[in-house]
Amino acid sequence: MESPQLSSLYQQLILEHYRNPRNKAELDEKTVEIHMANPVCGDEIRLQLRIEGDQIADAKFIGSGCSISQAAVSMMTTRLEGASLDEADALAVRFTEMMHGDDSAAKDKSLGDLRALQGVSKFPVRIKCALLGFDALQEALKKEAEDVGGEPN
Amino acid sequence: MTSEDFDPNRIRKDFPALDQTVNGKPLVYLDNAATSQKPRRVLDAIHNYYEQDNANVHRGIHELSRRATVAYEEAREKVAGWINASDPSECVWTRGTTEAINLVSVAWGLDHVGEGDEILISVMEHHSNIVPWQILAARTKAKLRYIEIDDDGRLVLDDLGSLLNERTKVVAISHVSNSLGTINPVKEITEAAHAVGAVVMIDGAQGAVHTKVDVQDLDCDFYAFGGHKMCGPTGIGVLWGRKELLEVMSPFQGGGEMIHIVERDQSSWARVPNKFEAGTPNIVGAVGMGAAVDYLNDIGIERIEAHEREIMTYALQQLGEVPGVKIYGPKSVDEHSAVISFTMGDAHPHDISTILDMEGVAVRAGHHCAQLVMKHFDVSATARASFYLYSTKEDVDRLVAGLDQVAAIFN
Ligand SMILES: Cc1ncc(COP(=O)(O)O)c(C=O)c1O
Numbered sequence: 001m002e003s004p005q006l007s008s009l010y011q012q013l014i015l016e017h018y019r020n021p022r023n024k025a026e027l028d029e030k031t032v033e034i035h036m037a038n039p040v041c042g043d044e045i046r047l048q049l050r051i052e053g054d055q056i057a058d059a060k061f062i063g064s065g066c067s068i069s070q071a072a073v074s075m076m077t078t079r080l081e082g083a084s085l086d087e088a089d090a091l092a093v094r095f096t097e098m099m100h101g102d103d104s105a106a107k108d109k110s111l112g113d114l115r116a117l118q119g120v121s122k123f124p125v126r127i128k129c130a131l132l133g134f135d136a137l138q139e140a141l142k143k144e145a146e147d148v149g150g151e152p153n
Numbered sequence: 154m155t156s157e158d159f160d161p162n163r164i165r166k167d168f169p170a171l172d173q174t175v176n177g178k179p180l181v182y183l184d185n186a187a188t189s190q191k192p193r194r195v196l197d198a199i200h201n202y203y204e205q206d207n208a209n210v211h212r213g214i215h216e217l218s219r220r221a222t223v224a225y226e227e228a229r230e231k232v233a234g235w236i237n238a239s240d241p242s243e244c245v246w247t248r249g250t251t252e253a254i255n256l257v258s259v260a261w262g263l264d265h266v267g268e269g270d271e272i273l274i275s276v277m278e279h280h281s282n283i284v285p286w287q288i289l290a291a292r293t294k295a296k297l298r299y300i301e302i303d304d305d306g307r308l309v310l311d312d313l314g315s316l317l318n319e320r321t322k323v324v325a326i327s328h329v330s331n332s333l334g335t336i337n338p339v340k341e342i343t344e345a346a347h348a349v350g351a352v353v354m355i356d357g358a359q360g361a362v363h364t365k366v367d368v369q370d371l372d373c374d375f376y377a378f379g380g381h382k383m384c385g386p387t388g389i390g391v392l393w394g395r396k397e398l399l400e401v402m403s404p405f406q407g408g409g410e411m412i413h414i415v416e417r418d419q420s421s422w423a424r425v426p427n428k429f430e431a432g433t434p435n436i437v438g439a440v441g442m443g444a445a446v447d448y449l450n451d452i453g454i455e456r457i458e459a460h461e462r463e464i465m466t467y468a469l470q471q472l473g474e475v476p477g478v479k480i481y482g483p484k485s486v487d488e489h490s491a492v493i494s495f496t497m498g499d500a501h502p503h504d505i506s507t508i509l510d511m512e513g514v515a516v517r518a519g520h521h522c523a524q525l526v527m528k529h530f531d532v533s534a535t536a537r538a539s540f541y542l543y544s545t546k547e548d549v550d551r552l553v554a555g556l557d558q559v560a561a562i563f564n
Contacts, residue, residue, distance in 0.1 A: 003176040003177055003511065006507075006508060006511050006558075006562070009507070010504075010562050015562070015563070018499075019499070040519060041502075041503050041518060041519045041520075041534060042519055042520050042527065042533040042534040043503070043533075044533065064533050065501060065503070065533065066501035066502075066503035066504050067500075067501055067503075067504050067563075068503075068504070069503075123507060125507075126503075126507060129503065
């Protein structure tokens with residue numbers, strides 16, 4: 001089996017997000033917060049969203065961990081602001097497909113900068129790093145649906 | 154003793170797994186603190202046991218059962234010898250170090266620790282020497298107390314006197330730290346603990362691998378270690394305990410093998426150590442661990458120690474010169490066993506490990522089951538290179554060259 005190239009993993013864009021993460025701050029008016037950790041390696045994030053109606057009005061995170069996990073969550077937040085809950089869910093699904101080697105997902109413009117993470121799919125032990133932020137997002141969407149659904153109307 | 158007549162390159166030939174390429178490069182295996190590779194002698198012992206002697210132990214009158222029982226009990230004598238136990242029946246086979254510690258925390262702990270009593274452990278412990286005591290403390294309403302560590306990763310023992318009192322029932326401490334490499338003064342700690350009447354349990358998962366252990370000289374009460382970090386198979390380990398303690402302890406698990414007479418409402422227990430070995434044991438594991446002890450004895454733990462010291466001296470110096478590298482743990486090899494935990498600038502240990510893996514160099518990245526240590530040093534993870542008898546200076550050089558790659562990507 002041919003070994004994957006490190007250069008496909010450590011794209012400049014990934015390192016750039018790792019060094020200068022976007023939306024890394026406490027969100028004052030958050031409506032939902034999800035804490036996700038990867039106990040194997042210590043990657044950790046707290047994803048904070050302000051959801052208004054069926055839209056994500058703001059997305060921020062606090063976290064520490066490897067370049068892949070932190071760049072992925074940083075890139076993810078840049079795609080969330082203003083997105084509808086359905087769009088956010090679709091983004092998570094599409095990104096997960098890309099991580100599992102789906103080439104059409106890797107060409108999907110809706111993923112934006114996140115496409116730089118395509119190379120991670122060739123490093124099986126790192127896929128869970130890239131998915132940490134999206135796991136938190138999906139957890140947040142699930143919680144939101146339960147909270148809304150649980151309200152009598 | 155010098156290591157002049159010790160040739161790691163000859164030793165490497167005994168370990169088939171070392172002879173392979175990973176990602177197109179010859180493998181450099183530096184994750185020995187997690188588990189060691191196995192010499193052919195151990196692999197053969199396992200194979201031969203199943204091919205020729207396989208039967209259940211202590212159960213049959215037939216020839217194969219006799220042979221299996223002899224092999225199993227001979228292995229017990231070997232591991233007893235490895236730690237200089239005076240009596241092999243003080244060695245209980247377990248699934249590993251973790252199970253040995255749990256055995257003590259349950260079978261001894263539940264009967265001897267009560268509300269308001271104290272259990273003393275340290276911040277340096279592996280999770281397997283923390284969590285069982287937390288569970289015991291919660292069940293018995295006992296108090297869990299900690300020996301702190303200093304910034305060189307050594308136990309802070311100046312105020313040990315104030316941590317020990319007549320309510321301290323047990324002190325559980327690692328012989329050698331898996332996350333920092335610190336070699337702890339367990340003999341002195343044992344003496345201080347005994348002075349207040351506490352029982353001492355030593356986690357020897359790393360200690361029995363890298364140092365000569367003499368439980369009689371240490372004078373401790375329990376010593377736990379496992380096979381897989383010392384050339385033996387996984388799934389086998391040993392709890393050594395003082396005979397007087399083992400004899401009065403309650404059983405750990407119930408089942409076959411551990412009973413004397415079973416009646417409708419009650420049963421009586423087999424003698425030590427069988428009392429603690431319920432069910433069909435890991436016979437081939439014991440045989441494999443016995444073969445590992447034979448292998449290591451033929452080389453000699455003193456020579457292995459001397460070799461590791463030489464490698465560590467070199468590694469600490471070479472790694473210390475890599476820009477951005479920060480090494481955790483004691484500075485002196487006198488107190489620092491064959492484990493180097495480090496970080497490197499902005500590069501997360503996880504990324505370091507991936508980059509090294511692409512160079513064929515296997516190190517571990519993470520919290521090493523020692524989250525309290527990570528917390529002390531305010532890091533979420535470290536990279537860890539750990540050495541063993543087959544490690545060479547070339548391995549260290551390959552590690553350092555791999556770190557150049559890390560610098561190229563992250564600087
Ligand atoms: C210091 C220490 N204690 C306990 C353990 C647990 O050993 P095992 O997982 O083999 O039961 C380990 C190994 O990971 C260790 O290094």
